[in-house]
Amino acid sequence: MSFLESQVYIIIFSTLFLGGIMSTFVISMVFVHRQRQAQNRLKMDQVKSEHEKTLLNIENEIQQETLTHIGRELHDNIGQLLSLAKLNFGSIKPEKIAEGRDILGQAIQEVRGLSKQLNLDWVESISINEFIEQQLERIQNTGFCETSLDANFELIDLPKDRKLVLIRVIQESLNNALKHASPENILISMRENGESKQILIKDDGKGFDSSQKSNGSGMFNLKKRMETIGGEFNLTSSVGKGTEITLTLPN
Numbered sequence: 001m002s003f004l005e006s007q008v009y010i011i012i013f014s015t016l017f018l019g020g021i022m023s024t025f026v027i028s029m030v031f032v033h034r035q036r037q038a039q040n041r042l043k044m045d046q047v048k049s050e051h052e053k054t055l056l057n058i059e060n061e062i063q064q065e066t067l068t069h070i071g072r073e074l075h076d077n078i079g080q081l082l083s084l085a086k087l088n089f090g091s092i093k094p095e096k097i098a099e100g101r102d103i104l105g106q107a108i109q110e111v112r113g114l115s116k117q118l119n120l121d122w123v124e125s126i127s128i129n130e131f132i133e134q135q136l137e138r139i140q141n142t143g144f145c146e147t148s149l150d151a152n153f154e155l156i157d158l159p160k161d162r163k164l165v166l167i168r169v170i171q172e173s174l175n176n177a178l179k180h181a182s183p184e185n186i187l188i189s190m191r192e193n194g195e196s197k198q199i200l201i202k203d204d205g206k207g208f209d210s211s212q213k214s215n216g217s218g219m220f221n222l223k224k225r226m227e228t229i230g231g232e233f234n235l236t237s238s239v240g241k242g243t244e245i246t247l248t249l250p251n
Helices: 003-089 094-115 128-142 160-181 218-228
Strands: 146-151 185-192 196-203 232-237 243-250
Touching: 003 094, 003 160, 003 218, 128 146, 128 160, 128 185, 160 196, 160 218, 160 243, 218 232
Parallel strands: 146 185
Antiparallel strands: 185 196, 196 243, 232 243
């Protein structure tokens, strides 16, 4: 075999060898890429499933909260109106009968208002500001404590799924304050800057040491729920100095 033939064989062998390496590399990259695509699809499906599960739980919780409120209103408010109407209808005086009709009409309007809350369609037609005002008014009417809202913007452009999450987090934060803090005042502030919107829920109740790890899952669940809508949940509290919760949403 001449030197020239040897060089040709070496070149052919080297080309085939490098071609084999390149083919193996390309096949490996395609395989790895497809594996990563499959893993990413699985992660996306898991995230979507978790998000849908969270929304379903939140809808159930809000409906349960609504039913509790309706039951309370039927007993405390509408029940009293009907009793008062019955007393007026028992009178022979025309003015009392007329007053009874007015009271009965008021009770009917109250029932109609409550019936609209049985489904979650109201979520789409209410702003977060209006929802907070309603919640604080309910608390104020019980005489449990004083409440106030201070807002420098109107939060009205949230999609229904994000609004549901935010409504439930606000509800649960207020419920926790009423159940555990025994506050004299609850203040909610709404602030907007260039990067984010914030809702601050502050009470002057008992407070607790927020640096200590909690055994319960309540705060953890609220934090995770805010994360599902791209937000943040932060809580600071100290014994005797109340609690402040900050809910942050990106602009």
